[in-house]
Amino acid sequence: xxxxxxxxxxxxxxxxxxxxxxxxxxxxxxxxxxxxxxxxxxxxxxxxxxxxxxxxxxxxxxxxxxxxxxxxxxxxxxxxxxxxxxxxxxxxxxxxxxxxxxxxxxxxxxxxxxxxxxxxxxxxxxxxxxxxxxxxxxxxxxxxxxxxxxxxxxxxxxxxxxxxxxxxxxxxxxxxxxxxxxxxxxxxxxxxxxxxxxxxxxxxxxxxxxxxxxxxxxxxxxxxxxxxxxxxxxxxxxxxxxxxxxxxxxxxxxxxxxxxxxxxxxxxxxxxxxxxxxxxxxxxxxxxxxxxxxxxxxxxxxxxxxxxxxxxxxxxxxxxxxxxxxxxxxxxxxxxxxxxxxxxxxxxxxxxxxxxxxxxxxxxxxxxxxxxxxxxxxxxxxxxxxxxxxxxxxxxxxxxxxxxxxxxxxxxxxxxxxxxxxxxxxxxxxxxxxxxxxxxxxxxxxxxxxxxxxxxxxxxxxxxxxx
Ligand SMILES: [Zn+2]
Numbered sequence: 143x144x145x146x147x148x149x150x151x152x153x154x155x156x157x158x159x160x161x162x163x164x165x166x167x168x169x170x171x172x173x174x175x176x177x178x179x180x181x182x183x184x185x186x187x188x189x190x191x192x193x194x195x196x197x198x199x200x201x202x203x204x205x206x207x208x209x210x211x212x213x214x215x216x217x218x219x220x221x222x223x224x225x226x227x228x229x230x231x232x233x234x235x236x237x238x239x240x241x242x243x244x245x246x247x248x249x250x251x252x253x254x255x256x257x258x259x260x261x262x263x264x265x266x267x268x269x270x271x272x273x274x275x276x277x278x279x280x281x282x283x284x285x286x287x288x289x290x291x292x293x294x295x296x297x298x299x300x301x302x303x304x305x306x307x308x309x310x311x312x313x314x315x316x317x318x319x320x321x322x323x324x325x326x327x328x329x330x331x332x333x334x335x336x337x338x339x340x341x342x343x344x345x346x347x348x349x350x351x352x353x354x355x356x357x358x359x360x361x362x363x364x365x366x367x368x369x370x371x372x373x374x375x376x377x378x379x380x381x382x383x384x385x386x387x388x389x390x391x392x393x394x395x396x397x398x399x400x401x402x403x404x405x406x407x408x409x410x411x412x413x414x415x416x417x418x419x420x421x422x423x424x425x426x427x428x429x430x431x432x433x434x435x436x437x438x439x440x441x442x443x444x445x446x447x448x449x450x451x452x453x454x455x456x457x458x459x460x461x462x463x464x465x466x467x468x469x470x471x472x473x474x475x476x477x478x479x480x481x482x483x484x485x486x487x488x489x490x491x492x493x494x495x496x497x498x499x500x501x502x503x504x505x506x507x508x509x510x511x512x513x514x515x516x517x518x519x520x521x522x523x524x525x526x527x528x529x530x531x532x533x534x535x536x537x538x539x540x541x542x543x544x545x546x547x548x549x550x551x552x553x554x555x556x557x558x559x560x561x562x563x564x565x566x567x568x569x570x571x572x573x574x575x576x577x578x579x580x581x582x583x584x585x586x587x588x589x590x591x592x593x594x595x596x597x598x599x600x601x602x603x604x605x606x607x608x609x
Pocket of ligand 1: 258320323
C-alpha cells in the first residue's frame, strides 16, 4: 500500500460501531469522488462516460439492485483495473478497456465490482469489527485513496487492515468476498446477455501476461490474486453455461480505440494506426480508421482527421452509403469546430441528434458548435431542453456559463458556474460563484433574490445533520 498523507484524508467524523448506513456509504463515496476528480485523472469524455454507464446499468438491471444508486466513471490510466467504492461509485481504468479482447471481458470486471457494492462488502467488513472495535471513517477514506492510486480492490484489504483484524482473518474475509463477487458477478453477466466465459478467459490471458512481465502485472491481478482455486471455481461455474460467443458492439470497438488513442496521444497514435491499417492487422477496419481519425484530431490535424473519418464511414458501409454511427458524427462535428466551420458543425450535429436522439455527446456537440458560432439564442434553447432531461448534468451548466459569458451577462454566468460546482458537490467554489454573481451590477430583482434563495437553500442542506 502506498502511504497517504494525513492532510489528504477528508474528514468524515466518526462511524458508529454498528457498521455503515447507506447514507454514510454514499457520503464516503462522494468524498472519495471529489478527491479523485481533484486528482485529475477522472475523464469527462461524454462518449466513454455514457458507454460505461450504459453497460453498467444493463448489468445492475440484470443484478436487480434497483434500490442502490450506481455511477460509473472512467480514469485515464493504462493499468488494467477497476474498483468499487461505497455508495455505488465504480471507477474503470482505460487500460481495462484497451486490454480487453471482447466487450464481455470489460463487462465481467464491472459485474464483479457491482457485486462488491451490492453485497456491501466494505460495510460488512466494518460490521465484522463490532467486538469493541472503534473505527474512524478516515481509515476508510485512506483505503479509498489508496485504491485511487491504482491499487484497485486493495480498498477491501485496507479496510480489513484498518479495522485491526488479525492477518489471517483479513485474508479469509477478502478471499471470501472475492469469491462471492466472482460468483454473483458471473450470474449477472449471463443474465445481462454477456458471455459468462469472458471472466475466465480474461483472467487467464491476464495471468499469462502476468507471467511474461512479472514486474508489470496488471493491478487487477495484483489485487485479485488468481489462485488456482479461484480459477477452477470460475471455470467450474462457467462450464455450466453453454453459451455461443456474443459479438462485440460497434460502440465497444470505437470506445476501445478512442481510449487507446487517448492513452497513446496523437504522436504515437497516428503511426500506430497507420501501421495497423497498412498491415491489415485488425478485426474491424472501421474501428482502426476511427482510431486514426481521432489521433489526427488530437494533433489538430483536422484535414487529415476528416479524410480518415470519411474512410471510416466508407468502410462501415462497405461501399454502400447512408449508414453512420453517433461516434463518427460526433468526431465529424468536432473536426468542423476545430476547422472553425461552425455553421457546418452545427448542421452535422443537428442532423445527427435527430438520427441518434439517445446520444448526449451529440447534444453537447450541437451546443458547443452554436456557442462557437455565436448562435447564442439557439444554444440557450438547447441547453434548457437538455436540462429538462438531465437536470443534474454539470456539463450543461458549464456550457450555460460559457454561453452567458459570451453574451456578456456576468451575473447569469457566475450563477451557472455555481450550479456547475453544486452538481460536482464542490460547495466552497459554488458559494464563491454565487457571491460573485450577487456582486455584479444590475437591478434584476427577481434574479438577485433567486440566487440569494439558492444560497440559503444550499447552506441549510449543508448544515442539516442527515442531509
Ligand atoms: Zn474484487
